[in-house]
Amino acid sequence: MSLYPFEFLCPFEFDCSQLVPPAGTIDHTMTDSPSQPHAIRFGVIGTGRITRRLVADLQSTDGVSVTAIASRSQERADWFASQYGIPAGIEGYERLLARRDVDAVYLSLPPSMHAEWCVRAAEAGKQILCEKPLATSAEQARSIADACDRCGVRWLDATGWLHHKRTKEMRALAVDGRLGRVGHISVSVSFYRPFQSGEHRLDPNLGGGCLLDLGWYTTGLACHFAGRLPIRVFADSIQENGVPIRCNGMLWFGEDLTASFSCGYDTATRKWFEVAGSDASIICDDFTRPWAERPTRYWIHDASGNVEANESTDRQEQRLIETLVGDQPLDSWNTLALQTQAVLDALADSDRQKQPVAVPPLDSSLPLHRSHTA
Numbered sequence: 001m002s003l004y005p006f007e008f009l010c011p012f013e014f015d016c017s018q019l020v021p022p023a024g025t026i027d028h029t030m031t032d033s034p035s036q037p038h039a040i041r042f043g044v045i046g047t048g049r050i051t052r053r054l055v056a057d058l059q060s061t062d063g064v065s066v067t068a069i070a071s072r073s074q075e076r077a078d079w080f081a082s083q084y085g086i087p088a089g090i091e092g093y094e095r096l097l098a099r100r101d102v103d104a105v106y107l108s109l110p111p112s113m114h115a116e117w118c119v120r121a122a123e124a125g126k127q128i129l130c131e132k133p134l135a136t137s138a139e140q141a142r143s144i145a146d147a148c149d150r151c152g153v154r155w156l157d158a159t160g161w162l163h164h165k166r167t168k169e170m171r172a173l174a175v176d177g178r179l180g181r182v183g184h185i186s187v188s189v190s191f192y193r194p195f196q197s198g199e200h201r202l203d204p205n206l207g208g209g210c211l212l213d214l215g216w217y218t219t220g221l222a223c224h225f226a227g228r229l230p231i232r233v234f235a236d237s238i239q240e241n242g243v244p245i246r247c248n249g250m251l252w253f254g255e256d257l258t259a260s261f262s263c264g265y266d267t268a269t270r271k272w273f274e275v276a277g278s279d280a281s282i283i284c285d286d287f288t289r290p291w292a293e294r295p296t297r298y299w300i301h302d303a304s305g306n307v308e309a310n311e312s313t314d315r316q317e318q319r320l321i322e323t324l325v326g327d328q329p330l331d332s333w334n335t336l337a338l339q340t341q342a343v344l345d346a347l348a349d350s351d352r353q354k355q356p357v358a359v360p361p362l363d364s365s366l367p368l369h370r371s372h373t374a
């Protein structure tokens, strides 16, 4: 059965009067409602699986509305628009960027397309929420950051777990001495196939492979808790169709702190980490998102077998969206994304060479990824 049933017809027509925004212009006159004055109006680029969830998250975030969705196919755009109550279905991503009723875009394309469409969105003056991985190389990631800088637009990668309220809490435990001296971080993210045909995760030309897809989480987690870039990394993968389908590795943050990771498409769903200190460890088994119908949870284990359990609920995607459309600086989040991408480059390089490689230092003008955890 097709993933996209096309039996629904869109009741909305494309409105040419909404074309042509001067870059950076935000025109709130077209879709503001009395209940949402000055809502930030999102346009969605791509109609994939994750889009369904994020559209609902956008629509349920205060101060945000979704005004348009673009697909390569008019039929698919119309179907999504009608299913999700989005006023306009648009054929072609460029046409969405040209609309005056779009202030920000949510981009959920295969990874190899992120850089091009983020840069175009920035040049059209739109704020950007881009799916992870931000790009397929550090150079591409930097081109996104530079374009956003140049055009004065805010951007975030859609890495929801970072914005969960417990993430700050867990990191505080690691840095305030509760665990003793932190020595090792281990992190695993996986799920077991099957994939549908045409799956971008298995296509090297679309930025496929578990290292970018799931290594984005494992690398980001290790860098987030370490609060610095690793000096040296090692990765080794099992490949299929020219992409890694299992990848394991090590990160050295200095002599005192190491991390190990495992990610892949050939073991059951795992989304856990451990931060091990000299006195105690944090263990979390759902860091990327909660298990269905359960609160998020983590445990602090001490050296005597005492366990402190923590459960909480939060709406991490809404927090992520609020952070983007808010007015606080995004430097710290942006830096972590650029660091993560640079480390992924080094891991891919190590996997090719089958030996540890040094991680080049990041641009020193970037602020350290620390401020929001204070």
Ligand SMILES: NC(=O)C1=CN([C@@H]2O[C@H](COP(=O)(O)OP(=O)(O)OC[C@H]3O[C@@H](n4cnc5c(N)ncnc54)[C@H](OP(=O)(O)O)[C@@H]3O)[C@@H](O)[C@H]2O)C=CC1
Binding pocket: 046, 047, 048, 049, 050, 051, 070, 071, 072, 073, 076, 077, 108, 109, 110, 111, 113, 131, 132, 133, 158, 159, 160, 199, 200, 206, 213
């Ligand atoms: N944050 C999270 O929790 C998650 C993030 N992701 C990320 O979201 C992004 C999209 O993933 P996912 O939703 O699974 O992807 P899908 O394959 O389901 O969707 C990708 C969409 O991109 C568009 N597209 C444009 N060109 C191509 C092409 N050549 N091949 C395939 N699709 C194309 C299609 O939309 P159209 O044809 O309508 O233009 C398609 O629906 C990835 O970067 C992924 O890592 C994914 C899952 C969870």
Ligand SMILES: O=C1CO[C@H](CO)[C@@H](O)[C@@H]1O
Binding pocket: 132, 190, 191, 213, 288
């Ligand atoms: O980011 C993601 C979240 O996890 C999924 C698997 O559970 C991945 O497929 C996806 O790319």
